[in-house]
Amino acid sequence: MTEKIKILMIDDHPMIIEGYQNTLQFTKKSKQELTIDIANNCDEAVKLMDKSISLQLPYNVLFVDISLPPSTDGSMSSGEDLAEYARKVLPNAKIIVLTMFNESFRIHNIIKTIDPEGFLIKSDLTSRELASAFQAVLYNPPFYSGTVNSHLRKTIATDIIIDDKNRKILHLLSQGIKTKNLVSHLDISLSAIEKRKKHLREIFEVRDGQDETLIDEARKKGFI
Known part of the structure; x- marks a missing residue:
């Protein structure tokens, strides 16, 4: 039986999204059917999320880049705010966070505020890791990339949490x-x-x- 998976990818670099899309379509399991929507900023992402809810076709998986420009109304200053919004409106969606940031307290902050099912540092990312992360997040979350895991293993003397x-x-x-x-x-x-x-x-x-x-x-x- 076909498993339909609805995905929203949010990143302000079209080339990166194209790479993610190709990897997922190429490595998906034979029974999986992927529908992938794309947003390049917070405003587009919110519109697509809200639309998916109103059509009663909510997203199953969201790929969220943390370094997004702020929303036009200023209510969201980054992908972190967007992921928090997604948590509220799409409670059953799996969130995969992607970021260039690899400081310990930044990683801890994202885990505390969003608790993503997947957490990938872009500099770690290979096609194989993206494919593994996607499948793991669907069936056996969480999946954290190597850098995230190594930071989590270190005990942080001062756990900086910025609310x-x-x-x-x-x-x-x-x-x-x-x-x-x-x-x-x-x-x-x-x-x-x-x-x-x-x-x-x-x-x-x-x-x-x-x-x-x-x-x-x-x-x-x-x-x-």
């Missing part, structure tokens, strides 16, 4: 928005924002108190 509000603060600051104007974008007071910024400076070991340095350090570690 949603703090990531939004970092994102807005990186867009050049002044601290005093953050209140209109976040439903918290200015003193709460200042407290969070102080905490972020401690996390990223920013000594000079400058927003530019904070943004720089957060960007280096893949949070922006």
